[in-house]
Amino acid sequence: KNEVxxxxxxxxxxxxxxxxINCSYSVGISALHWLQQHPGGGxxxxxxxxxxxxxxxRLIATINIQEKHSSLHITASHxxxxxxxxxxVRSGEYGNKLVFGAGTILRVxx
Amino acid sequence: xxxxxxxxxxxxxxxxxxxxxxxSPMKGHSHVYWYRQLPEEGLKFMVYLQKENIIDESGMPxxxxxxxxxxxxxxxxRIQQVVRGDSAAYFCASSPNSQYINPEAFFGQGTRLTxx
Numbered sequence: 001k002n003e004v005x006x007x008x009x010x011x012x013x014x015x016x017x018x019x020x021i022n023c024s025y026s027v028g029i030s031a032l033h034w035l036q037q038h039p040g041g042g043x044x045x046x047x048x049x050x051x052x053x054x055x056x057x058r059l060i061a062t063i064n065i066q067e068k069h070s071s072l073h074i075t076a077s078h079x080x081x082x083x084x085x086x087x088x089v090r091s092g093e094y095g096n097k098l099v100f101g102a103g104t105i106l107r108v109x110x
Numbered sequence: 111x112x113x114x115x116x117x118x119x120x121x122x123x124x125x126x127x128x129x130x131x132x133x134s135p136m137k138g139h140s141h142v143y144w145y146r147q148l149p150e151e152g153l154k155f156m157v158y159l160q161k162e163n164i165i166d167e168s169g170m171p172x173x174x175x176x177x178x179x180x181x182x183x184x185x186x187x188r189i190q191q192v193v194r195g196d197s198a199a200y201f202c203a204s205s206p207n208s209q210y211i212n213p214e215a216f217f218g219q220g221t222r223l224t225x226x
Contacts, residue, residue, distance in 0.1 A: 033215065042219035043153075043201055086153065095166060098143070098215065100153040 003027070003094070006087050006101035013108050019074040021104045023087030026068065033098065034061050034072050035086040043086070046072070077108045114139075114204050115184075116218035123192050123225050131221045134184040135204030142185040143215065144177060147199040156200075159185060192225045199223075 005024045013019050023032070034046040047054050047061040049070065054061050058077075063070040074081055087101040115134040123129050135142050144156040146169075155169040159179040170177065174192075179185040189196055199222050203215040 035217070040222075043203075043217035045215055045217060048215075088153070095168065097155040097158065097166065097169070098145075098153075099155070100145075102152045 003099050004087055004089055004101040006104050008104060010105045013077050015078060015108055015110045017077050019077050021072045021085050023070045023101055024068060025089045027091045027093040029089045029091045031090045032063055032070050033088040035088060037084045037086060079108045079110050082107045114202055114216050114218035116202050116221050118221060119219060121221055121223045125193060125225055126191050129189040129192050129223055131187040131200050132184040133202030133218060136216050139204035139206050141205045142179050143203045144187050145201045194225050197223055197225045
């Protein structure tokens with residue numbers, strides 16, 4: 001079992017749809033990151049969370065520390081949102097290194 | 111204020127050659143992390159460095175791989191005698207202070223190494 005599980009693995013949506021990507025982890029963490037990676041491109045850090053909720057434009061990230069679960073939401077999705085979305089956690093259990101999920105491949109069709 | 115700069119963006123090496131990947135952290139950042147992304151796999155931690163000091167190299171393969179972050183200049187990830195299995199994207203991230211204080215991690219564009 002991976003330390004960080006993401007679902008779904010692949011997601012296809014129509015432009016304008018509300019999208020949710022989920023991330024579950026198994027240990028106590030000090031922080032959780034949501035990252036975005038375009039094909040052949042670099043990695044952009046979208047959010048770092050240790051509690052609650054953060055919003056940036058059409059992106060919203062939430063975390064439930066008790067349930068060890070985080071969600072990334074995209075409102076009014078657009079084809080330019082097509083990318084791989086990666087959840088990563090930092091924990092003393094992992095020597096304070098970032099441990100990454102496998103990623104969710106999102107494709108938004110126009 | 112330039113972000114994390116990695117070069118080259120693409121590197122092709124023949125089997126047995128050496129590969130040198132460079133990472134210049136963001137201005138004011140003294141902590142550098144290297145990660146590897148193998149084809150069809152997720153990112154994996156390799157090494158964490160501060161200037162002139164390796165803090166954690168638990169993710170580095172035991173042989174052929176080394177990393178440094180000198181007092182002046184970029185951090186270097188060096189792969190000796192490359193093999194086809196080293197083909198991957200190598201990402202660098204930097205932070206302004208210790209990772210133990212939940213820093214934001216800023217990532218570079220990556221170096222895509224292809225071994226032929």
